[in-house]
Amino acid sequence: MSDAVTTAHRAGPGAFADVLRLPGVGAVTAIGMAARIPATAVGVTLTLHTVTALGHGYGAAGLVAAAVPTGMAIGSPLLGSVVDRYGLRPVLALTMTAGALFWSVAPLLGYAGLLGAAFVAGVLTLPVFSLIRQVIAATVPSAQRRPAFALDSMTVEISYMTGPAVGSLLTVWLGSATTMRVVGAGFVLAGLALWRLDPPVRADRPGDAAATPAGPRPPxxxxxxxxxxxxxxxxxxxxxxxxxxxxxxxxxxxxxxxxxxxxxxxxxxxxxxxxxxxxxxxxxxxxxxxxxxxxxxxxxxxxxxxxxxxxxxxxxxxxxxxxxxxxxxxxxxxxxxxxxxxxxxxxxxxxxxxxxxxxxxxxxxxxxxxxxxxxxxxxxxxxxxxxxxxxxxxxxxxxx
The missing domain is CATH 1.20.1250.20 (MFS general substrate transporter like domains)
Incomplete structure (x- = not known):
């Protein structure tokens, strides 16, 4: 028992090592970093497609790029409520289906269609940033959440360093239509990986202050x-x-x-x-x-x-x-x-x-x-x- 307490409060690099040793945390951290790469490539990919393929200016392109995060702002808490009520996999099935449909059809749409579809797709996009944080909060004991969330923020930085660069380079090399479908494939692969891992989204740990017995949603x-x-x-x-x-x-x-x-x-x-x-x-x-x-x-x-x-x-x-x-x-x-x-x-x-x-x-x-x-x-x-x-x-x- 004393070893567990000592481990939970280790400082320095050992704190990160202890977090990654917890069951499932290393896998969900790796999946989360990979899943955030297509998520961070969305803005630049849609911007370049609107400018280069559809021939609109950057103002119009900015509206399309903003449509996805605007939809996500609405959809993220709604999908989170579905996760609370029904678990992770129904949300994965819904978002993978919607993502595959949008990113397959998006290169064929005109500007107005792309703008509207991007907003709907944002509402139904896998909320990977929120979801990974939810899994961390559910699986990591309170005493170890600080290094766990620090590690999560560090992987977000790596994703933001990688995703936009990948999106822009692929657009230059392969064209925007192909890049959009690659981004969609990235979302689907991330969903499949999370489906296979099926990480816990509720704590259910006796003694955890954040854990609550199963029952109706609190007011x-x-x-x-x-x-x-x-x-x-x-x-x-x-x-x-x-x-x-x-x-x-x-x-x-x-x-x-x-x-x-x-x-x-x-x-x-x-x-x-x-x-x-x-x-x-x-x-x-x-x-x-x-x-x-x-x-x-x-x-x-x-x-x-x-x-x-x-x-x-x-x-x-x-x-x-x-x-x-x-x-x-x-x-x-x-x-x-x-x-x-x-x-x-x-x-x-x-x-x-x-x-x-x-x-x-x-x-x-x-x-x-x-x-x-x-x-x-x-x-x-x-x-x-x-x-x-x-x-x-x-x-x-x-x-x-």
């Missing part, structure tokens, strides 16, 4: 507490800071004729995030979630002072160091606050909170870039995270 007011709202708020505010900054520096580098440096700056930013996620998961003590969010916002602000690509690269490193850590802390807090019987719904709401952050960040940053400058966009988006941290701290301190 809304019993689980949608102020701390949970605060944790969801941190996710939205963090995504606004991250995605708004990304949009701003892409605009800045493009306007300065340094678009070639976008991939390099983004890669270094993601590598810093990986390092920060590792340090957060390996630390002996957890850092409070509002403090991490405030650090993310404040560390973002110096990037507004960048005057060339290499200065931007270095000024983004501090923000990168707390990016994955903040997102992991948010996932851990939500996982601890979610009752077992509505875990799928709550992790679906986390997916919606993420999508809301993206939906707010892009137009906010774009408006500020046009009206003022990329530097102004970075300052405002970073400040959103700081203000979100203040509000979240107040909500997380309350009991209900």
């Amino acid at each position: 809304l007011k019993s689980w949608l507490t102020r701390p949970l709202v605060g944790a969801l708020l941190t996710v939205t505010a963090a995504v606004v800071a991250i995605m708004g900054t990304e949009f701003a520096f892409i605009a800045a580098l493009t306007s300065e004729g340094q678009a070639w440096a976008i991939a390099l700056v983004n890669a270094v930013w993601c590598l810093a995030s990986l390092v920060g996620g590792f340090l957060y998961g390996a630390a002996r003590r957890a850092v409070p979630l509002p403090l991490l969010l405030a650090a993310l916002g404040l560390a973002t602000l110096p990037a507004a002072l960048a005057w060339t690509w290499w200065s931007l690269l270095f000024l983004l490193v501090p923000a990168g160091l707390v990016t994955a850590a903040t997102l992991a802390a948010g996932s851990a807090a939500i996982g601890d606050l979610a009752p077992d019987r509505v875990r799928g719904l709550v992790t679906g709401l986390q997916g919606s909170a993420t999508t809301l952050g993206i939906a707010l960040a892009t137009p906010l940053s774009g408006f500020l870039v046009d009206a003022a400058s990329p530097a102004a966009a970075i300052v405002v988006c970073g400040s959103v995270a700081v203000l979100g941290a203040v509000a979240a701290a107040a909500l997380l301190r309350t009991g209900r």
